[in-house]
Amino acid sequence: MGNKSHITATINGEARDFLCEPRQSLLEVLRDVLYLTGTKEGCNDGNCGACSVIVDGVLLDACCMLAVETEGSSIETIEGLAKEGELHPLQSAFLEETGMQCGICTPGFLMSAKALLDKNPSPNEQQVRHWLAGNLCRCTGYDKLVRSVMKAADTLAEA
């Protein structure tokens, strides 16, 4: 087994450092080294979006990025979405609109939607559907998911 690399990064606003092997994905490190298990693994090959995280403002599949690549970057995961016990408007909207069933895809959808709203605060339905196309959900049929995101966009616009 190779030598471990020492990585320093900001995770959900907090400076963190960790040891990882050069071959380890960001997903592995988040879950197995840092115990941030909110980010899920659905396929480990970039097809399901369950592992979506935001790195330096860019939406990424954490399973497709090497952890060593994150040196010096800022990573956002589902654990950082609610601030000081206050849910993010996206999370509230998902609750109100029942934007989830089993919930395994939910963290990924929330991070994808956040990346969208960070870029485009008032997307139309088609833009939402297009943006979320990288996230698979087997339970909901996507309608309530899309409605949740639209609702959150409205809430954010009012605020």
Place this chain on the structure above:
Amino acid sequence: MKKQTLSFTLNDQAESIEIAPRTRLLDALRVDLGLTGAKEGCGTGDCGSCTVLLDGKAVNSCMILALQAEGRDVTTIEGLGKPGSLHPIQQAMIRSGGIQCGFCTPGMVLSLKGLLDQNPRPDEAAVRVAISSNLCRCTGYSKILDAAKTVIDGRMPPGAADGNDGAVGSRMARTDALEKVTGRAVYAEDVQLPRMIYGALVRSPHAHAKLLSIDTSAARQLPGVKAIVTGRDVEMGYYGYEVRDQRVFALEKVRFVGEPIAAVAATTPDIAREAASKVKAEYEELPAVFDPEEALSMGAPLVHDDVNVYEFDWESERKGNLCYKIEIGEGDVDKGFEEADQVIEGSYETPEAHPGAIEPHSSTAMVDSSGRATIWTTTQKPFAFRSYLAAALKRPLSSFKIIPTHIGGGFGGKLFPCLEPYAVLLAERSGLPVQMTLTREEEMGATLLRHPSKVELKTGVKRDGALVAQRVRMLFNTGAFGPYGPNTAALASLMASGPYRIPNLEITGLIAYTNNVPNGSIRCPSGPQMAFAVETHLEKVARAVGMDGLAFRLKNAWEDGDTTCTGQALDAVSVKECLQKAADAVEWGEPRTPGVGKGLACNWWVSGTWGTQTLIETNEDGTFRLISGCVDMGTGGMTTSVLQMAADGLGVPVESIQLVRGDTDTLPWDHGHGGSRMVFTIARSAYEAAKNLKQQLLKEGADYLEASVDDMALENGQVFVRGDASHSMPLAKICYNRHKKHGGPMIGVSSVLDDAPATTKAHPIGGLPAPSFCAHAVELTADEETGEIAVTRYAAAHDVGKVINPTGCEGQVEGGVAMGLGLALMEELREVNGKVLNPSFADYLLLTAEDMPPLKTILVERPASEGPFGAKGVGEPPIAPPTGALANALAEAMDVNVERLPLTPEEVVSLIGARRS
């Protein structure tokens, strides 16, 4: 801190880890390598629970730096034998019943292995020496010595589990023995959660002081600190048992040395403790009171400004430092004294004592996003803990889920919350799981202890030895809070006459608040104290009328139909039988040799009860799940007798019943393990549930076979029409059909809360169902010069009503005698100005394997009228009579007047000095 590489052989495999240089071997094993079989009972080299083999030699891994193992060979319990291929020592421990709570077991097994590897045929003395640094609080070592003998001789000793058939009365081995003997059983400190951090308490250094301010700023700056909480940051309620007088943090003032004022959590235990030491508090000292008599006198400093503001379930006069007062009587004592030929007075004192479980308190809490707390903890009362926490933190009951882990010895020390509220508050504030474990020093210095007692007795007796009157005043020091004070006094009032017929009685019990460490409800609360006072005193009464102690007791002892001081009429009374059998075992009638003393003592005790519920559910393959909310504090009743009685009730082999372990979310409600209730209450409930389910199974069979349910029987896995084997249906098929085809799974239910037997007088505890009786006899010598006592023979006769599991009953008696002898001979927590001076196993001595005398256990069976088999409780009573029996034997051997425990060599020398002068 810079880490270093440690390479060594661990359980025959090369291992290499990076560790901080000052890591102890124990932590490297438990924390870095996740091998939690080695336990930490003390961390100071005094208990042996952390024993591992280093190059084949038993060592305390808490006293060795991990780096000292560089290049060497380490064997832990995990490397010794796996389920399925156990080491002979492990097999012998299981079959001999050498395992109770199991906390000492890994260390004990490895010490024995270390010995036998060097010397395969040691004599018993060598075995005792080899395990003398492994403390066991449960077993009294007898069955551990049996196990060693088995291995040395290559055969099973008498008393080995007999093929595990599990019938009522058989020596079934406990079902949790395997996980305990292989180090796999998870105790509270073995819980490891991802991202877990560690908590520590900030405690008051003063016995009584105003708490002016708390400054946490320096502590907060320490890197690694994640949360700090004080009483000012929390909404606190009062909690307690009968009396709710306590809050989780001191607020306006502190009332004892060690009272928590703040809690800190950090990434490592060391940082947490360092941060705790940096929390600065300002105090203004107040006059304190430590002596209970002084506390009750006029003008004493008040521990609580107004005791009447606290909620209290019972009736009592409460004022000043008086926490509780009970008075009960019978006849007219003054008239009795007038009628008496002699009136004898005496006063007796016992010190504060520690329950002495080898496992320290430890709790781990995690709070989810809805604010609900999950708590892994070592508790005898998981359901009660929810309500204590709900009251203490002012939240609904449902906000707590308690997951009871294995308990490394309870003995009453784990009946009341200790670290749980702090772990919850810190987990909540940090957003991380928090584990807290007491150091041995905190464990000995600031947890609930056995009430110290002062008992004054005045007894009138006729020339022929008949007791006519007794006045008893009992004073217990409950310390700064009285969670179990009232209960202790109430129980003591029932024991104040002993198991004797005394027509005129006047009994007063007082509980005083002082600025001492609070006391609790420790195994047989008040029992050893009262057995010492009453039995030592009555021996003097017997001597005053020139009677032999046995004859005197037999003359006055209760018989069927006699009544207790509450007016409860007794049946199945066996005091005399116990007395006679114990006395015979030490050849009581033989002429005495000078310098040799014999002593007797007897007592009676409760057999549990309080509410419980048991469920037994079918599985689809015809096996069963037994679901009870009662935990087993280590005695083993749950993993033997409960299953044995359930199997009997169902008519199925015990192996087909699986005991479910769960938590307060999933298990049916139960009061908790204590009060000698496992067999009398829980096993009886399991039996009722089994009967209930059996009836359903028979009915189902009757429906299939078109027969009457009254003609049905269940045997050998078949439900059949009695007398007609051709009409039968496999049990497995009945269950399968119910689960998969029609009707649904079947469940047998029993909900139990016994009514107390009638009494003629009001008493907060009232009548006691199925009381048990016992008597102990001892023979000893004492050294005139050194004051050392040598116990040469010991016999304990216990009426258990019906023996459900002989190994288990003997284990309770042996372990109880060891604890009682400890109280008689060596155990004393010395508190001066509210500070415990000897908070360690080096300075507070427990009996070791070398100290344990030869013991004869006699099980008497006088069935109680309650319950299917008539079993009575046995968990607590064995610890009571040793105090009185020892005192009486010493008095005879050395012609001294014993009025105080423990009988340490110093005490004996001073008694001899007093006799000479």
